[in-house]
Amino acid sequence: MKFVGRDEELQNLHQLLQENNQVAIAAIAGMGGLGKTELALQYAKNQRENYKGGLCWIQAKADDIGVQVIQFARTHLDLNPPEEFNSSEKIQYCWRNWCEGDVLLVVDDVTDYQQVRLYLQGVSSRFKVLMTTRQKLGASIKQLSLDVLQPDAALELLRSLLTETPERIEREDVVKQLCEWLGYLPLGLELVGRYLARTPDLSLSAMMQRLEKKRLEQPALVKPEADMTAQLGVQAAFELSWQELAEDDKQLGCLLSLFAAAPIHWNLVEKCLPEKDEDELEEIRDDKLINMHLLQRKGEDIYQLHPLLREFFQYKLTGLEQAEEFRRSLCQVMVAVAKEIPQTPTLEEINVVSLAIPHLAEVADHLIQYVSDKDVIWPFVGLSCFYKGQGLYTQAEPWNQQCLSTVQNRLGENHPDVGSSLNNLALLYDSQGKYDQAEPLFLQALKLDKRLLGDNHPSVATSLNNLALLYRTQGKYDQAEPLFLQALELDKRLLGNNHTDVATSLNNLALLYHTQGKYDQATPLFLQALELYKRLLGNNHPSVATSLNNLAELYRTQGKYDQATPLYIQALELYKRLLGENHPHVATSLNNLALLYYYQGKYDQAAPLFLQALELRQRLLGDNHPHVAQSLNNLAKLYYSQGRYDQAEPLLLQALNIFEQSLGGNHPNTVRVRDNLANLRDSLNSQQ
Template sequence: MPGASISVPHNLPHQGTARFIGRGQALQRLRHELQHGGRVTIAPTDYSSGIGKTELALQYAQTYWSEYPGGICWINAQVGRIEEQVLEFVKYQLELEPPSTLAGSVLTLPQQLDWCWQHWRPDERVLIVIDEATDLATCRRVLLPQANQFHIIVTSLEPDLVPRSSTLILEGLSPTTSLQLLYPDKVATSLENTAATKAAAALCQWSAQLPLTLKLLAAYLAQPPKPSPAQVQAQLDLIERHQAQNVGYSVHFREMAGSRLRAVLELIWAVLEPETQSAACLLSLFAPEAIPLDPAEWALQGITGENYCIRPSLEQLQSFALLEPAQAPVPALSLHPLIRTFFREKLALGAESIIPQQILERALAATLAGIARAIPQELTPEMTVALSPISGHLAEVVQHHPNRLSDENLIWPFIGLGRFYQSQGLFSLAEPWWQACLVATQQRFGETHPDVAFSLNNLALIYRHRGYVEKAEAFYQQFIEKISQLFKEEHPTRATGLNNLAALYRSLGRLEEAEMLYQKALVEEHPPENDHLSVVTSLNNLADLYRCQGRCSEAEPLYQKALAMAQRLLGSEHAVVATCLNNLAQLYCAQKRYKEAEALHTQVLNMRRRLFGKEHVAIATSLNNLAELYRIQERYRKAESLYTQSLEMIRRISGEEHPTFASGLNNLGVLYARLRRFDQAINLLQQALTKQLQLLGESHPDTQRTLHNLDNVRAAKRQKKWVR
């Protein structure tokens, strides 16, 4: 990118054309209008597509890169909601965490968007580009930033789409510039009055001097045996006469400029290999954003065999300027919206040379569902970055091609999207996918199907995260009721629902109800003589509840039973066994059996390092738990070292805007208070409280605990002693 020495957060889709000519005045006018008004809409004359609106915005961003240290946020208005794309930019590029709640209230998506505008990097110029905007109501509804630090560019066929925006109207290129773009090898600074030059000039005039059409023609003319402009013109005239007899084209291809663009695309299409045509049609089924190459190849391998390689087809498409490299964390390509529309129309026509549409759609849907199925409930930052180019295509499948998903695959794209956003703490973005999952499964299967029940459970979990306690309780209860209807009453899946509802009650302080449900889950899961992992979970849950209530003598046999069962099922080296040992160590700590607790915590730490490697959230948890033990024993130097190691590991794995990081700040702050380092303690506790208010809300137990600790430390500082 230009200005590589200047760190500018951005998500520009691609580099843009290397031959950006004939738009110098437009570029300067765009800059002038932004400097004076802050908002500019780039629109074509006569609603002509392919005139270079997006390219002008992209070239502006690259040319004036250094003037936007606050970031360049590129929003594709054809992909998802504008609010969602802004939230993702703020999280990934600015490393800010838009809160889901604030001052105890759950924030709506527009409120979160407003928070983003207010908490953007202060006093730094920001460029927002909304590309290919088409919906007047949507653009007027979105709360665009009002502060002077924001410059906004909108590209659209509608010149009056955005309120209080000046309009930059683009026309076709000049004859000289068009000729330079069409035939750069033969037409340089001086133009000879030859027959070839006249033919090329006539071809430029025929193309309406639109950059996209000229770019495609230039690529075609460069292909061996390099046809002459006159030969190409003759071919295009024939195609145009044939097109005049067909009226079923997209609205983008009905006017003269669009019709001639389509004629050029038909010219190129006729010389593509059949395999390339099928690959092009498959690419058109992806969402209108960067297309990752691996899923495209996997989908075609599912049809043609494992030995299929997509690279030759992609190389041919790129040689004709039909594809260009996209900026993404994985290898990806970009498809112009008009070219994408053309490929989709060819697919719908069902030519014999290409794979039928339904087969391509089903193969792509199955491939994306397989990727979604592999998405875990918790994602590392590296996994999140790797999956970010997939999320839009999962959304494309469930929104536009759900009928192509088999019954067994239907639920997985929704689950993948829900987990993708939920694991990042973007609960407002996860919620619509869990809701859509419930609706889709109800429509496909009716009310009496396991996937409908599981959708209720998943939606209840997101409601719990978002603070909608009554909704969460109601959906957990519906889940339990449906599972009872689908299976016999005593069923492991029903016990899962009981455990989830009990956890909700426990978080609300309804401990008697939680205990009753935990006990009921244990009874219903499996006969007592059978071992099962769900029983291990239930035993641990009930034991945790007893430990937190101070009923340690009742908790210990449950912990011991869970540990023994896990070891019988999984062996001595397993993550679940490590969790059982950790829980037992926590109990020993509560009972002041410190030597036994230290031995178990050390054993768990070493086991988790063997199982997970050098860095993992479970290892950070073990470091924190061992530090807690040392703090209680007043072995402060060891405690500080382990707290710091745990906190830094969480920072690297989950980032600073995460509840676990806030909890780590609280723990280290309490330790510093013990050491009478009150200023450091207050600073850490204030940081923790700020994050918890944003992430968890004021009423959450962790927030209340940090608030209590902060009050105590402030009192201790005044009295010059630690107050418990």
């Protein structure tokens, strides 16, 4: 094996073997394919001057260790133990009469330390014993745990193997993807690197495709070349460990392979095997999988399979009787996780669930056929809520799209979950400012809900609300109002007055009245919504922050600045604490507080908040979102008020272009910006 990226390990190994005056025994431990034997070989080469008594290399799995020692002594040291001695006496004779100087005794691929220990009786302190092993051999043995290569070292290893065609490495993205797929395992990297060297016309992209298609059975990973230290392919190297596992150990490894190639919280594994006793499961995990370096501990109750070991266990899973049961069990566990993710998760809720997200994605992408019809929507809904709730709309979008197509294919066009999927995708488009894409989906969802569920159903009220909110955003106030009123009446009748959906309906209708300047009608609705949210959700909830912000906006519009200020500040503080500093709701809150300061003439306080809001919106929503246009317009108004006309004009032009593209030329926001631009140009002309 080409030797790179192990300098620190060589130093640590030498230190372990020199630490005391007694017999130094150390082990290089790790999973198959890490290059344990190669490291021992390199250490022996590098330190040969320090071992005047020579190097004795023993294969633990070959002939009896004692026989190998005696044979070595006869061949290399010209020692001939008396024939009348028994085996143990002959070995002791060899140890006593070994040539002078420190001796390095390497025992390769140890599976049972007791078999080695038996022959070390009477060895003097000048003998340094180095073992390689796939197991943990006990607390008394100093251990150097070998890990995979660092990404830079993995790239260096591939470069060293492709010296005749170095240009193939320059396509960094493909190379990094290849190294990542191989899990930075030295054996896998060397096998693939040598295969690529033998096939100069094979691109790295094509190699990647072949690996993804044939996995561990791809020829590049199967057969080592004659001059390699390793004499087994990846699958064969792992097979040695597999043969030492009991049935329960094998089953647990196969179950773990169904999870994504990411850290796994142990609690999820336990839920997949409810019939197993906790202690029994932990013993299987620790005594075999951890002990044999087949599973890595990543933190408290967090574990992970190496990517290629995951591939190996998945290969073994195909022949396992419990395979389908394990797949269904994992899907049930992940569906339960998805159902617990709120629409707008707080930072705390995100932290709780974040470790499960890759595994939820694995179910959605590769195991969805094992999710029941009644739950098929949930993996996608959970993933969408996780990302959309953080304002990560581009990451949420493919899950919403995949949800709709999966539900349509599985359940047909006439199913309530299709209506929910249409609604969710439309809501996402609405958040992204893609109003033209959102509207037909909202209309389809409403029509489907009415046809399948009847006019008197909470889902119909939700669909009415969503469509009405879009119409309000588009400035179609006359179309929005009857829908809001219908939704509110339905929610109250079906759910009672004390329900969060009623609070949402009250809030949405109030927003419309506020936009229309009907402040007397908006005020009591905003107050009712706020009181309901607080009573039902507590004071620390994103919906409460939104309600505080909306009420503050109403007071600001009415010129009630003293009443608006504390509400704005409360809303901003709540958003930051619950959702984090980088969230679209925080940007909205900053923008609104800046507007308050602007209308009070506190330009020095308004300016930094407008700039923060603009930067956040551009970063989170993209440059062409209507909220970005709103921020550009507001900042331009501030500059205009300060007489900074040259700075204001380009901002207004940008805002006008965005509004025209997203809302059309006749929308109130577009008209407002056009008026602002006209006023600015009048002021510029008057200066000339």
